[in-house]
Amino acid sequence: QVCKLFHSIISGSTQLVYKIELHASYMEDGDNSSLDTVDRLNALREHNKAWNNLEWTHHDTVLMCEGHSWELSGGILAQSTTQNEISCVQLPCKVKGIPHKRWTVPLDFTVRDFTLDNSQDLLVLLELAGTFPNIACKIHLRNFSGEPHPCAAVPQIRHAPQSMRDDFLFLIQICGPHVAILFIDQGGAIPNSFLVWNWHTGHQKVHMRMLEFRSFAFMTEDLILAAILRSDEVPCLNVFSIAACDNPVTDLEEMPYTCELRFPEIKGEVKHMLIRSEPTPSWRPPANLAVPFYASRRDFIFVIALRVVTQYDIQEHTVLLVPLSTLLSQVKLSRDAPQRCIVWKDWGPKGSRMLCREPSETWVCYTYGMKFILGLRWKRGHEARVYDFNPYAARKHVKTKTDSSIPWTPLVRQASMNQQCHGFGEEVTTTLPGRVALVNLMQSKDGWETAMIGEDNIVMVQVRRVLVEIKINRLLLLSTLLPQSDARTYGYMAM
Numbered sequence: 001q002v003c004k005l006f007h008s009i010i011s012g013s014t015q016l017v018y019k020i021e022l023h024a025s026y027m028e029d030g031d032n033s034s035l036d037t038v039d040r041l042n043a044l045r046e047h048n049k050a051w052n053n054l055e056w057t058h059h060d061t062v063l064m065c066e067g068h069s070w071e072l073s074g075g076i077l078a079q080s081t082t083q084n085e086i087s088c089v090q091l092p093c094k095v096k097g098i099p100h101k102r103w104t105v106p107l108d109f110t111v112r113d114f115t116l117d118n119s120q121d122l123l124v125l126l127e128l129a130g131t132f133p134n135i136a137c138k139i140h141l142r143n144f145s146g147e148p149h150p151c152a153a154v155p156q157i158r159h160a161p162q163s164m165r166d167d168f169l170f171l172i173q174i175c176g177p178h179v180a181i182l183f184i185d186q187g188g189a190i191p192n193s194f195l196v197w198n199w200h201t202g203h204q205k206v207h208m209r210m211l212e213f214r215s216f217a218f219m220t221e222d223l224i225l226a227a228i229l230r231s232d233e234v235p236c237l238n239v240f241s242i243a244a245c246d247n248p249v250t251d252l253e254e255m256p257y258t259c260e261l262r263f264p265e266i267k268g269e270v271k272h273m274l275i276r277s278e279p280t281p282s283w284r285p286p287a288n289l290a291v292p293f294y295a296s297r298r299d300f301i302f303v304i305a306l307r308v309v310t311q312y313d314i315q316e317h318t319v320l321l322v323p324l325s326t327l328l329s330q331v332k333l334s335r336d337a338p339q340r341c342i343v344w345k346d347w348g349p350k351g352s353r354m355l356c357r358e359p360s361e362t363w364v365c366y367t368y369g370m371k372f373i374l375g376l377r378w379k380r381g382h383e384a385r386v387y388d389f390n391p392y393a394a395r396k397h398v399k400t401k402t403d404s405s406i407p408w409t410p411l412v413r414q415a416s417m418n419q420q421c422h423g424f425g426e427e428v429t430t431t432l433p434g435r436v437a438l439v440n441l442m443q444s445k446d447g448w449e450t451a452m453i454g455e456d457n458i459v460m461v462q463v464r465r466v467l468v469e470i471k472i473n474r475l476l477l478l479s480t481l482l483p484q485s486d487a488r489t490y491g492y493m494a495m
Contacts, residue, residue, distance in 0.1 A: 014037050014038055014041060015037055017041060018037050018040060018041045018044070021041065021044055021045070021048075022044065022293060022296075024392040024393075025044060025047075025048055025293075025390070025392075025393075026295065026296045026298070026299065026369060026370055026390050026392075027044065027293040027294065027295060027296055028293060028294055028295070028296045028297075029292075029293055030285065030290065030291045030292050030293050030294060031287075032287045032288075032289075032290045032291075033290045033291060033292040033293075034290060035292050039292070040292040040293065043095055043096065043292050043293070044292070044293055046095050047095045047096070047293075047456070047495060048397075050095065050495040051388075051495075052393070052397045052406065052407075052408070053406075053407065054386075054407050054437060054439045054440075055495070056442075056458075056493040056494060056495060057094045057095075057494065057495055058092055058094060058100075058493075058494045059442045059491065059492060059493045059494070060100075060491070060492060061444075061489050061490065061491045061492075062077060062089050062489070062490040062491075062492070063488070063489060063490075064079065064463070064488035064489055064490060065079040065080065065081045065082075065087055066081065066082050067079050067080035067081045067082060067111070068080055068111065068112060068113065069111060069112070069113045069114055071114060071115055071116055072365040072452055072454065072459060073115065073116055073117070073118070073278065073279065073365075074116065074117065074118040074119065074279060074283060074285070074286075075090060075091050075093070075098065075118075075285075075454055075455065075456065075457070076088055076089065076090055076091070076116065076118055077089045077091060077459060077490060077492070078114075078116055080111040080114060081104075084106070084107045084108065084109060084110060084111070085104045085105060085106055085107060086104065086105040086107065086111070086114065086123065086125075086146075087102075087104050088101075088102065088103050088104065088105065088144070089101070089102050090102075091454065091456070091457050091459075091492055091494055092494050093455075093456035093457070093494055093495050094494070094495065095456070095495050096289075096291045096292060096293075096456065097290070097291070097292075098289055098291065098456070103144075105123065105142070105144055105145065105146045106146045107125065107140075107142070107146055109125075109127045109138075109140070110127060111125050111126065111127065112126045112127060112128045112137075112170070113125075113126045113170045113172065114126060114172070115172040115173065115174060116144075116174075117174040117280075117283065118144070118286050119282075119283050119284045119285065119286055120151075120174070121143045121144050121149070121286070122141065122142075122143065122149055122174060122199075123140075123141075123142045123143070123144065124139065124140070124141060124172055124174060124179050124199070125139075125140040125142060126138070126139055126140075126170055126172070126181075127140060128164075128166065132163075132164075132165055132166070133163055133164075134160075135160070135164045135165065135166070136158055136159065136160040136164070137158070137159050137160070137161070137164065137183070138156055138157075138158055139156065139157040139158070139159065139179070139181070139197075140155065140156050141154075141155050141156070141157070141179075141199055142155070149199075151199075151200055152199055152200065152202070153200065153201050153202050154201075154202030157197055157199075157202060159181075159183075159193075159195060161183045161190075161193045162190060162193075163190050164183070165185075167186055168183055168184060168185060168186070169184040169186055170182065170183060170184065171184065171215060171216065173216070173217065173218055173280060174199075174280060175218040175221050175280040175281060175282050175283075176221040176280075176281075176282035177198050177199060177200050177221070178196050178197070178198060178199070178205065178218075178221065178242065179196070179197050179199045180194070180195070180196045180197075180206070180216065180218070180224070181194070181195055182194045182213065182215065182216060183195075188211070191209045191210050191211045191213075191250075192209070192210065192211065192213045192214070193207070193208070193209050194206065194207075194208040194209075194213050194216065194226075195207050195208075196224075196242055196245075205242050205245065206242055206245040207245075207248040207249070208245075208248070208249040208250075208255065209248070209249070209250050210249070210250060210251065210252055210255075212228050212229055212230060212231070212252050213226060213227075213228060214227040214228065214229050214273045214274070215227035215273055215274045215275045216275060217275040217276065217277045217280075217302055218277075218280050218281055218282075219239065219281065219324060219327060219328070220281050221242075221281060221282050222241050222242050222243055223239055223240070223241055223242075223258075223331070224239070224240055224241075224242065225237055225238075225239055225275060225302060225327065226238045226239075226240065226257075226275075227273045227274065227275050227304065228252065228260070229270050229273055230252070233266050233268075233269060233270055234262060234263065234265075234266065235262075235263040235266065235270055235273055235304075235306060236260050236261065236262050236263065237260070237261040237263075237275075237304070237322075237327075238255065238257040238259070238260045238261075239257060239258045239259050239260075239261075239327060239330075239331055239334075240255060240256055240257040240258060241256070241258065244256040256338070257338075257339055258331055258334050258335075258338060258339075258340070259330050259331060259333075259334035259339070259340045259341075259342060260339065260340070260341045260342065261327070261330060261342050261347050261348075262341065262342065262343050262344055263306075263320075263344060263348075264344045264348070264424045264425070264426050264428045265344075265424060265425035265426045266308060266423060266424065266425065267310060267311075267422070267423055267424060267425045268308040268309050268310035268311070268316070268423045269308065269309045270306065270307070270308055271307045271308065271309055271315070272305065272306065272307035272361060273304070273305070273306055273307075274304070274305045274361070274364065275302055275303070275304050276302070276303045276304075276305070276364055276365070276366065276367050277300060277301065277302045277303065277367060278365060278367055278368045278369075279295070279297075279368070281297050282297075283297070294455065295368070295369040295455050296369075299323050299324050299325045299370070300323070300324050300369050300370060301321050301322065301323050301324075301367060301369075301370055301371075301372065301389055302321070302322045302323075302324070302327070302367075303319055303320070303321055303359070303366065303367045303372055304319065304320040304321075304322065305317070305318075305319050305359050305361070305364075306318045306319070306320065307361075308423040310422055310423050314422075316356075316421050316422065316423040317356070317357060317358035317359075318354055318355065318356055318357070318417070318421060318423070319354070319355050319357050319359055319372070320348075320352055320353075320354050321352060321353045321354075321355070321372060321387070321389060321432065321434075322351065322352045323351070323352075323370075323389065323432070326347065326351035326352060326432075329351070330342055330347055344426070344428075348428075348430060349429055349430055349431060350431055350432075351432065352430050352432050353389070353411065353415065353430045353431075353432035353434060354415065354417055354428060354430045355387075355415070356417060356420040356421050357374050359374060360375070360449075360450045363449070363450045363452055363461050365452040365453070365454075365459070366450075366451075366452055366453060367453065368453045368454050368455055369455065370388060370389045370390045371386060371387065371388050371389075371453055372386070372387045372389075372453070373385070373386050373387075373451050373452065373453040373458065374387075374451070375441075375448060375449070375450035375451035375460070380446075380447030380448070381441070381447040381448035381449060381450070381451075381460075381462075382440065382441050382443065382444075382447060382448060383438055383439065383440060383441060384438075384439050384441055384451040384458070385436055385437070385438055385439075386436065386437050386439055386453070386458075387411075387434055387435070387436050388408070388434060388435050388436075388437075389432060389433070389434040390434075391433055391434075393408075393435060394410060394411070394433045394434050394435040395410075395433075397435070398410045398435050407437040407438065407439075408435040408436065408437040409435065409436060409437070410433070410434075410435050411433065411434045411435060411436055413431060413433075414429050414430075414431050415429065415430050415431070416428070416429045417429070417430075439458065441458070441460055441491075441493070442460070442491055442493050444460070444462060444489070444491060446462050446489070447462065448460040448461065448462050448491070449461050449462050449463055456494055456495045457492050457493060457494040457495065458492065458493050459490060459491070459492045460490065460491040460492070460493075461489075461490055462488070462489045462490075462491070463488050
């Protein structure tokens with residue numbers, strides 16, 4: 001029940017209504033838009049309607065480049081090319097007035113991996129130099145014109161992990177003044193190296209070297225969430241502060257973490273553990289886009305993908321979805337008790353949602369803000385499930401007995417994992433509220449391999465593979481699936 005006078009006062013103020021609907025939509029007001037409040041409110045309602053009804057105003061395809069790496073961030077789909085360029089596509093959004101745009105960034109070296117932050121006009125590009133065992137990583141800080149970034153006192157940072165090889169993997173994130181990189185040895189013989197630099201000054205802020213460190217994501221400009229796999233096969237989420245890392249860390253017990261959130265007991269061997277969250281906490285849309293609003297960073301979800309090999313070599317995949325608010329509440333409780341350990345039952349059941357799902361381990365941009373997407377394999381990949389953990393939308397914009405036209409349905413109140421997955425040694429039930437919908441993807445004659453998500457769009461991926469057999473004198477020497485060049489495509493649906 002609402003006081004009629006109070007309701008009439010609020011309803012009569014466009015400014016108040018706009019602020020309330022921004023909050024309920026998990027959006028923030030844009031600083032550089034020329035739209036007045038009425039037009040911003042109308043655009044916000046149109047944007048919400050598009051997500052609630054899963055409606056799209058534009059779709060197109062982008063050819064996949066023959067490069068080593070790609071990125072989807074800040075509404076830009078970027079790819080490295082064999083011509084030492086970064087090919088960029090700005091995905092459009094009619095509701096926000098974001099135009100479609102294509103351009104290339106010329107470079108003078110071969111890119112091994114990269115990431116970007118268009119809010120700071122920043123590309124962080126990795127180049128490998130030298131030969132084993134003397135391979136070094138050059139970290140280039142460039143703008144979107146390919147020039148050394150004017151805000152970087154040291155436009156190239158050099159790091160040489162011990163016994164680095166060409167097949168190392170890299171996780172790279174930018175958050176405000178910080179660039180963080182995890183150097184991963186795929187063989188597992190060499191401890192992973194995690195470093196954070198202030199890219200403005202070139203000063204190193206964090207250096208950790210340990211086998212247990214598997215992945216990370218920024219919670220704030222200072223707090224980092226690390227995926228840790230202890231020697232007893234217990235996955236953990238450790239929160240630590242950049243400001244507290246004064247000395248190099250080579251042992252987990254030396255890690256100055258604030259708190260450690262433990263997973264349920266695992267029955268098996270953890271083969272893969274990855275944290276994903278997008279965008280980073282300090283990201284803002286570039287001023288030149290002049291968007292009327294954008295995704296709020298007051299709360300967003302972290303998606304932790306886990307692959308476990310159980311008995312009889314059965315692989316089980318789960319994703320754990322954890323809001324920032326759940327983590328910060330535990331950080332607050334740990335202020336006076338550093339290295340506080342929180343067992344699963346004390347944080348997970350009420351503060352997260354676990355799903356028995358298998359996200360791609362290659363095309364990992366499957367979360368944005370409060371949403372998570374999973375491409376489905378039936379109907380040749382032309383459908384996907386979208387999960388939304390905005391609590392207001394989960395209550396208001398879902399199917400009911402009186403309105404079955406809405407594509408979203410509420411998630412069950414209590415989700416038990418033990419009937420679907422056998423990789424846990426204890427009862428696992430989670431209750432984070434949310435909603436889920438089945439979305440039809442744009443048609444493609446080759447189908448889609450998986451789907452990714454942005455603030456205003458869904459991006460699909462197709463790398464069709466053909467069976468290639470090599471025979472000599474009718475003896476089969478090789479049978480393998482190779483990508484077919486004419487089917488290496490991205491597609492997107494935009495609002």
